[in-house]
Amino acid sequence: MKRFNKILIANRGEIACRVIKTARKMGIRTVAVYSDVDRDALHVNMADEAVHIGAAPSRESYLVYERVIAAAKQTGAEAIHPGYGFLSENSEFCNACKENDLVFIGPPVGAIEAMGSKAAAKQIMETADVPLVPGYHGDDQSRDVIKQAADDMGYPVLLKAVAGGGGKGMRQVWSEAEFDEALNAAKREAMNGFGNDDMLVEKYLTQPRHVEIQVFCDQHSNGVYLFERDCSVQRRHQKVIEEAPAPGMTAELRKAMGEAAIRAAKAINYEGAGTVEFLLDQDGSFYFMEMNTRLQVEHPVTEMITGQDLVEWQLRVAAGEPLPLTQEQLSISGHAFEARVYAEDPENDFLPATGTLSFLQPPESSEHVRVDTGVRQGDEVSVYYDPMIAKLIVWDENRDTALQRLAKALSEYRISGMTTNIDFLYNLASCTPFRDAQLDTGFIEKHHAVIFHDSQYEVEKDLPLAALYLVLEQEAEAQQNAQASNDPTSPWHATNAWRLNEAHLHRFSLQFHEQEYExxxxxxxxGSATRYAITVNGKRIHAQGNIEGNILHANLDGYQLRSTVAEHDGSYSLYTQDSALTFSLVQPDLGDHDAGEGAGGLAAPMNGTMVTLLVEAGSHVKKDDALLVMEAMKMEHTIRAPADGTVKAFYYQPGDLVDGGAELLDFESQ
Known part of the structure; x- marks a missing residue:
């Protein structure tokens, strides 16, 4: 069989770099495409050739398949790898590739079309004897029909865009009163994301696990499943940490789910890499959710436990080769996790962040640690694309040791220039419920207090450690200054907080979980080592310690612990065995701020685009009423009334670009 000499990657960022690495290993030349803002991106630098295809918005570049195909023909590429997202599940693009004698490195157009509609997919799966969640998947899209189906099933229900994916166009509805707002928001998001606002509604299982099966089929009627991934830990219906194999999976259940996934693939004459996603209930029953006709973001955990390069499999299958291995030849070795490192603020409902990666230092790669990324230090995370910075993947012989690897690698990840979710990921991976694999799709909400460490106990336990670090840091800095000065013995270099006839006392104002503490x-x-008495909320403890590089050794009332320290953008993170403690030192208020700042209006929480205004100027509204919807980084954000009052004026209209922090409307509280 003749392999490809040159392929074009119709994507950007991490997945484009990932495909280029495997193609290079196989001796295949690569062509990148890029938008205006990606001119100097890593994937452009890595490829052998690169072609500019348009402006920054994806609808003007990466989603314009005519330009992608023109770039392939211009450079002599024989095939196109779509990555994931963008055009990866676009049947028109797949068809256009065929018409232009280009191989689409993915499934045939019929398979994409069959799974492109969630409603049609449900009907196909039912025929193929794949278990389904109760729901309505009909063609009648009137509001009354969909609502009646929801009422008949009983709440909670899940609204899903039939053409959707990645959590877009999806809403949980917990009561009849929430239905209309949820339906309108889901339809609007679906239309913006997929150009199709048709919906289906399903019974919402309250404690399911999200377990998906990796399948692979070739052009010779062979099909295998490469076992399962547990993707239960999610926010906004998007995965946060994935792992393989799924905890607690029996051989019998794995076989049953794997064979059901193969039946699903065979039912649509599938070729290439695909993922069949299931909801796994507590009693061991499982239900088909959807099939993604592409490579998944979390495919590396499967690669780590099977030792297979799934992108290489894709390239071989697309070139007409048979699958490299049979089902009997595949086996599981060890355990793997993938954590998605995002520019976002977990403390603020995971709001996406933008900015420049002024400092970027990932953990060192090894046989146990892998970092898949599409950015470098100095690159910008812009409003135009998904805010994922990297995927951190770890492997070890069992789940416990792999989890230790994950926590250690997260504690070694250094990023400055924007808010990230690294500390959140560390807390999640370190918390007892996750270590005990108490997984379901509501994990973050259910264990919010444990993950975010927002109890009073955490304040009294963690802030003394923060204060000890600050005192020791001041001490070390003063000693360095003394050694560098002409008079090392000068009293101005003293670090003991000396005061005449008073205790030697340092006072700090620390911000922890958006609250200030004295x-x-x-x-x-x-004595042999300096000792301190630290008082937080009236509780006094005795402490000693020292700093070695980025390691803090502390003794708090006889309890000794070792933590890793990271300083970034004026704040500090201390990584202990149980949590990531993130705090900042509050500077004195010198009264030079604008006292009227923010009065009378509501500010944009991030850079984005105005989607719709939900009330008219002059309207009287109640607290928490939805006022407008913004979109940023492929996610919608609803701005709600902070109190009862009147919307006096809107400053932006649908379609307008809005800078983060800009005043959106004039609001007068009642």
Whole structure:
């Protein structure tokens, strides 16, 4: 069989770099495409050739398949790898490739069309004897019919865009009163994301796990499943941490789900890499959710436990080769996790962030640690695309040791220039419920207090550690200054907080979980090592410690612990065995801020686009009423009334670009 000499990757960022690496390993030349803002991107730098295809918005570049095909023909590429997202499940693009004698590295157009509609997919799966969740998947899209189906099933229900994916156009509806707002939002998001606002509605299982099966089929009627991934831990219906194999999976259940996934693939004459997603209930029953006709973001965990390069499999199958292995030759070795590192603010409902990666230092790669990324230090995370910075993948012989690897690697990840979710990921991976694999799709909401460490106990436990670090850091800095000065013994270099006839006392204002706390640190009489008395919320503890590089050694009332320290953008993260403690030192308020700042209006939480205004100027509204919808990084954000009052004026109209922090409307509280 003749392999490809040159392929074009119709994507950007991490997945484009991922495909280029395997193509290079196989001796295949690569062509990248790029938009205006990606002119100097990593995937452009890595490829052998690159072609500009348009402006920054994806609808003017990466989604314009005519330009992608023109770039392939211009450079002599024989095939196109679509990656995931963008054009990867676009049947028109797949068809256009065929018409232009280009191989689409993915399934045939019929398979994409069959799974492109969730409603049609359900009907195909029912015929193929694949278990389905109860729901309505009909053609009548009137509001009354969909609502009646939801009422008949009983709440909660899940509204899903039939052409959707990645959590877009999806809403949980917990009561009849929420139905209309949820339906309108889901339809609007679906139309913006997929150009199709048809919906289906399903019974919402309250404690399911999200378990998906990786399937692969070739052009010779062979099909295998490469076992399962557990993707239950999600926010906004998007995966956060994935792992393989799924915890608690029996051989019998794995076989049953794998064979059901193969039946699903065979039912649509599938070729290439695909993922069949299931909801796994507590009693072991499982239900078909959807089939993604592409490579998944989380495919590396499957690669780590099987030792197979799934992109290489894709390229071989697309070239007409048979599958490299049979089902009997595939086996599982060890356990793997993938954590998605995002520019976002977990403390603010995971709001996407933008900015420049002023400092970027991932953990060192090894046989246990892998980092898949599409950015470098100095690159910008823009409003135009998904805010994922990297995928951190770890592997070890079992789940416990792999989880230890994940926590350690996260504690070694250094990013400055924007808010990220690294500390959140560390807390999630370190918390007891996750270590015990108490997984379901509501994991983050259910264990919010544990993950975010927002109890009073956490304040009293963690802030003394923060205060000790700050005192020791001041001490080390003063000693360095003294050694560099002409008079090292000068009293101005003293670090003991000396005051005449008073205790030697340091006072800090620390911000922790968006609240300020006063912490007092008294330096006690020195012995072999300096001792401190630290007071938080009236509770006093004794502490000693020292800093070695980025490691803090601490003794708090006889309890000794070792933590890793990271300083970034004026804040600090201390990674202990149980959590990531993130705090900042509050500077004194000198009264030079604008007292009227923010009065009378509501500010945009991020850079984005105005989608729709939900009320008219002059309207009287109640607290929490939805006022407008913004979109950023492929996610919608609803701005709600902070109190009862009147919307006096809107400053932006649908389609307008809005800068983060810009005042959106004039609002007068009642």
């Amino acid at each position: 912490v007092a640190v008294e330096q006690l009489a020195s």
